[in-house]
Amino acid sequence: MNNLLNLTKKEIKELLTPQMLVSIIVMVVIFMGIGTMVGNESSNATSPQAIGIVNGDGGDWSEFAINSIYGFYEATYGITSDEASQYIVMLDSPYGDDQQISQEMLDKGLDTAFGIGPDFSASIDSQTQTHIDEYYVFQNNGLIRSAVSAVSATAIPWISSSISHALVAEATDTTSSNFLLDPIQPSSHINQYTYIKGQIYNGVTPIEISTSITSQTLMVPVVMMIIIMMMGSMVISSMGSEKENKTLETLLTMPVKRTTIVSGKLLSAAIVGLIYGMAYMVGMTFYIGGVTGSSGGVNLHDYGLSIGLTDWVLIAVMIFLAIFCALGLCMILGAFAKNYKSAQTMIMPISVLAIIPMFITMFSSWGGLPAILKVAVFAIPFSHPMMVMSNLMFGDTTLVLAGLAYLILFTLITIMITVKLYKSDILLTGIGQTKGVKFMKKYVYTGKRRW
Numbered sequence: 001m002n003n004l005l006n007l008t009k010k011e012i013k014e015l016l017t018p019q020m021l022v023s024i025i026v027m028v029v030i031f032m033g034i035g036t037m038v039g040n041e042s043s044n045a046t047s048p049q050a051i052g053i054v055n056g057d058g059g060d061w062s063e064f065a066i067n068s069i070y071g072f073y074e075a076t077y078g079i080t081s082d083e084a085s086q087y088i089v090m091l092d093s094p095y096g097d098d099q100q101i102s103q104e105m106l107d108k109g110l111d112t113a114f115g116i117g118p119d120f121s122a123s124i125d126s127q128t129q130t131h132i133d134e135y136y137v138f139q140n141n142g143l144i145r146s147a148v149s150a151v152s153a154t155a156i157p158w159i160s161s162s163i164s165h166a167l168v169a170e171a172t173d174t175t176s177s178n179f180l181l182d183p184i185q186p187s188s189h190i191n192q193y194t195y196i197k198g199q200i201y202n203g204v205t206p207i208e209i210s211t212s213i214t215s216q217t218l219m220v221p222v223v224m225m226i227i228i229m230m231m232g233s234m235v236i237s238s239m240g241s242e243k244e245n246k247t248l249e250t251l252l253t254m255p256v257k258r259t260t261i262v263s264g265k266l267l268s269a270a271i272v273g274l275i276y277g278m279a280y281m282v283g284m285t286f287y288i289g290g291v292t293g294s295s296g297g298v299n300l301h302d303y304g305l306s307i308g309l310t311d312w313v314l315i316a317v318m319i320f321l322a323i324f325c326a327l328g329l330c331m332i333l334g335a336f337a338k339n340y341k342s343a344q345t346m347i348m349p350i351s352v353l354a355i356i357p358m359f360i361t362m363f364s365s366w367g368g369l370p371a372i373l374k375v376a377v378f379a380i381p382f383s384h385p386m387m388v389m390s391n392l393m394f395g396d397t398t399l400v401l402a403g404l405a406y407l408i409l410f411t412l413i414t415i416m417i418t419v420k421l422y423k424s425d426i427l428l429t430g431i432g433q434t435k436g437v438k439f440m441k442k443y444v445y446t447g448k449r450r451w
Contacts (some may be wrong), residue, residue, distance in 0.1 A: 056095025059121025
């Protein structure tokens with residue numbers, strides 16, 4: 001029993017290293033931060049959203065419909081009529097001028113607007129079903145913030161129900177029962193307009209666009225996570241194994257430049273990682289295509305959100321460079337691993353760095369982040385291949401090129417640091433035998449002084 005207890009203590013001590021504890025704490029903090037951010041995004045999405053109204057009718061029923069929107073805000077969000085007035089914005093654009101309406105929405109920061117046609121009141125009086133036009137401004141703000149069309153899915157039925165109750169109160173025997181139940185036609189693609197990249201498209205809503213974009217762009221973060229964890233673990237474990245088997249000493253005594261050794265190790269691992277990545281992306285493309293195809297996803301090419309062959313090449317280059325950066329970091333951490341077992345715990349910090357941008361790109365976007373988070377996300381090299389596809393779709397080439405330049409610079413820096421480590425004694429003797437650590441042990445920890 002004592003042997004089992006002692007052996008268990010020994011194994012726990014070897015596995016639960018200070019590096020592992022720090023990684024666990026950092027992981028918890030990161031998930032708490034991500035949870036808070038996603039919670040704030042969800043709270044913003046479910047809080048009262050401003051709606052623009054274009055009233056091209058001016059009749060009694062159009063005024064009744066607008067007043068019903070006030071009632072919708074009161075019942076849905078639990079606010080007063082006066083408080084609701086700050087969320088209901090009357091637009092000056094003429095009804096039917098889709099371009100001017102969209103521009104005014106942009107100027108006033110509105111994502112959603114309703115258009116009431118000039119025959120609205122007349123249709124109600126003549127017992128003819130009518131409709132309310134829906135206008136949207138779609139921007140690359142992530143999946144949660146892009147779900148603005150959900151407001152109209154509940155607001156317009158509320159207006160229809162309010163008018164229906166008013167009609168029932170004054171109904172006569174000659175009134176059509178079908179008309180009384182649904183005086184306003186349910187929302188359909190015929191009267192839905194969405195502003196995307198300077199163009200107005202009929203028959204699509206932001207949630208449909210956002211869902212299709214997410215289904216395509218999600219595969220890059222997932223593939224990056226898989227490759228970083230798989231290849232990073234292989235590289236770090238290889239370094240730990242080489243130290244344990246004493247093959248690293250033989251390699252370093254060969255008449256080969258350390259730069260060549262480092263570059264060869266990184267390049268070979270990055271190429272294998274890229275091959276794995278491309279294979280995973282092809283498989284996920286077919287998988288996601290099958291899922292979205294069966295669920296009626298929209299064709300992004302029809303809305304100017306597709307990417308070409310040059311864009312795919314750029315995506316592949318950025319993935320390759322990001323893998324190179326990850327492997328460079330792994331080699332730097334692996335230099336401090338004593339053996340194969342301790343090397344296994346070194347991949348955790350790299351995985352943490354990859355998780356942060358993956359979750360952020362899933363629920364938000366670069367444009368929707370506060371300044372301090374933008375700096376943090378930009379500094380993580382794995383963020384750029386995760387954001388590149390959506391950035392290319394929306395023509396944000398400045399951020400793409402800046403990310404590419406940063407990846408190249410980060411790659412060169414990691415190579416330089418790794419080469420310096422390979423030229424030092426740390427790689428063979430470990431961090432505990434360096435001159436700085438020896439000095440600390442001798443003159444600080446023992447209380448001695450050199451003077």
